Structures are given as C-alpha cells and as structure tokens.
Amino acid sequence: MARNGEARAKILAAADDLFATRGYDAVSMRDVAAGAGVAKAAVFYYFDGKDALYAAVLDGYYRAHEAALADALARDGDLRARLHAVVDAYVDFAADNVRYARMVQRKIAGGGGDLSVVRQNLGLLLRGVESALGDAVPARGPLAARHFFVTLSGAVLNYFTYAPALEGAWDGDPLSPEGIAERRAHLHWLVDTLLAALP
Amino acid sequence: MARNGEARAKILAAADDLFATRGYDAVSMRDVAAGAGVAKAAVFYYFDGKDALYAAVLDGYYRAHEAALADALARDGDLRARLHAVVDAYVDFAADNVRYARMVQRKIAGGGGDLSVVRQNLGLLLRGVESALGDAVPARGPLAARHFFVTLSGAVLNYFTYAPALEGAWDGDPLSPEGIAERRAHLHWLVDTLLAALP
DNA sequence: TCAGAGTTTGACCGCTCGGTCAAACCGATC
C-alpha cells in the first residue's frame, strides 16, 4: 500500500466519515483503523495522534469552504448580487457537506479544545462578509458587518444542524432538494430585505 | 447529608457546571462526584447512570427556558411588541445561561443520541413563534413561520456560541453587558425590518 | 435501647481508550 498516499487517504476518509457521524469523542482510533482497513498503529504512523487526525479532517473542509467562498467573493456585480453569491456558496457547500456544518457547530459549541483553527476560519469568513458589505454598513454598533455575519451564518448553518431535530415539525425532509431550495429562497429574501433597510 | 435532597442538589449542580463547560464525553462520573464533594457511588445512588444525569441537567434548563418563553408569549401588545418580548426573553435566558446555549447546540449538532428532548423543546419554541407571527405570514413557502424561527433562533443562539471563537475579531468581550446590549439592538432592528417587509 | 430503612462509602470489576514498540514486510538500488 506504499504507492503514493493510498493508506493515508483511506485513513483520512474513514476518519472523516466517523467524526462527522459520531463526533470526536465517540470515535476511537481503533474505529478509524478498522474503517480504513488498516492496523491501528498505521494511523499513528501517518498522524501525530487523535487531535492531529481530527485537525487534518477539519482542515480539508476549511480549505474547500474557503475556496468556494473566495470564488463567490471574487464575482462581479453589485452588493446584492455579491451577497447572494456568498449565501449561495455557503448553502451549496453546507448542502454538499452536511457533516461539515455539524462538525463546525460541534467544535464551536464544544467548549475546550483548540479553537484556533475554527477561529482562523471564522475570521476569514467574517472579513469576507465585511469586505462584501463594504461601506454600506457602519463600522460599529448594532448594524456593523460582524452582526450581519453572525446572523447570516447562523441562518445558513442552523438550518442544516437543526434539520434532524425538526423532523415532524417540518413537512417533508428539510434536507431534500426542495427543502433546501425553499431555504435558499428565504435567505435571498432575507438578504434583499436587510439590504433595502440599510440607511 | 440526608436532610432533604441536599446531596442530590449538589450533584446536579456539579454536573451542570461540568457538562456545560467541558461537554458530555469529557466529564467523568468521578469528576461529578469530586465536584459535588461526594463519593462516586452516591452519584449512582441518586441517578441511574451518566445518561440519566445529563438528561436531568438538560431538563432543568428546558423547564426554565420554557417558563421564560411562555411568559413572553403571554404578554399583550401588537405583533412587534410580542416578537420583541420573545427575542428579549431568548437573549436574556441565553445571557444568563451561556452554558445552556452551548449545551443545546452541542446536543443538536452531536449527531447520535436521544434528540427527543431537544425535539420536543424545539417544537415548543417553533409553535411559540408560529403563534406569535399568526397570520402575518404565509403558511407555506420561504416566508413561512418556521423559516423565521430557524433564522431568529440561529441569530440569537449563534451569537453566544460563536462568542469564544470570535475573540479578536470582535473589539471587546462579546459577552459583556455592552456587547449583549448591542446584539439585542441588532436583533430588534432585525425583527422590525423583517416585519416591515412582510406583505 | 434497639431494629430497620435510608444514605454514604471505598474497594473493586471488566473494559476500552490513546499511544508505543520492536519486529516483520516490501520494493528499489547496488
């Protein structure tokens, strides 16, 4: 299995699956090894321990998320079009990687641990929204960009994390294409409404 | 220590502290016992295991949250005033019990486990927002009450859960009285803006 | 004073955890 990084990739994929569906603490290195079809010691050969493995998984998601967002931010158009693109990128990414939304929320809400990776990524997103909003918004106070960032990113992410707990209250599966399309429409309406109300 | 439920109360308080700050998996029954100043076996005497202990802690919060919200919902006034009251109750409760916001988010994002308690509570909140919005909002589609519920509750809760990860990006402590007041102002503006835009 | 129910305790059990290690394996190079 020495050829290129086959073993490493299999380990990473198994860890991704497991961490996303069960959470950090509920996954053992034995689980990861079994999932990857590899001896436990091999996992430690490729990664410097459980924390490092988890960080590597998260890092992959962050990188992909970052790329998707950078793409949206670089687009031309007026403020409204740019914000729609950002929101769409966020929704698309979360829809394609529901596990990511859960992992991020869990890591943030998880109390202890190294928030540095999360902090760095969140800061990046925040600066993205700040630059998209530009001077349409005051630098300080209740209408500062950072408040819109928290509000918007909560509105996107929470939909996906709440979904399993909303079963029954929703009609139909919130995570079905139709459900997600409806949520996207809500978010677009939200962005339009907020922009129209800005001084 | 047999007098009334003193030992039980001390155990519950210690469990509350520990679960909220460290999370379920990172807390051992030994930790709880030590925190309560009690032998480990006593914890098992009063609670039927770790899961039951955690459920008891969560239940206390849910009860308190439910009461605070019912109070706000029962208030008189027009739609705007009632929604402000609901949001304020939510913010107040989250501010007084930052740990609660974290525990709920973590439980929701946590994948497996018994979501029934969360689901019940979330359903209650949803029906609250639905009844507060009444017929100001369509029953279906992107402007249905449930979308506003997800958006608003995300806007409230995420502020508190993101706070520790936003250090540095924010100036000043997001959880200071001033920070919370500013967030409250943002939420009020949000509610007003959304209401004004409804057909 | 004694019996008995309700508490509290420390010792203990089986198990799984993250992590280590020396030995074996394997494909290339000489």
Place this chain on the structure above:
DNA sequence: GATCGGTTTGACCGAGCGGTCAAACTCTGA
C-alpha cells in the same frame, strides 16, 4: 543476493472509564 529506508503489523502498556457491591454509617420511631 545483500542492504536499506519507508511502511505495516500485532502485542502490549498504563490509565481512566462507567458501573457494582457489601459493608458501614446515620437518623428515626417504637
């Protein structure tokens, strides 16, 4: 065929986990 570095493995370690149990303590009512 010998050598050698990168890879893979199973056996192993100490620690901590959730949970149990019988013995000891404490308070109360007869």
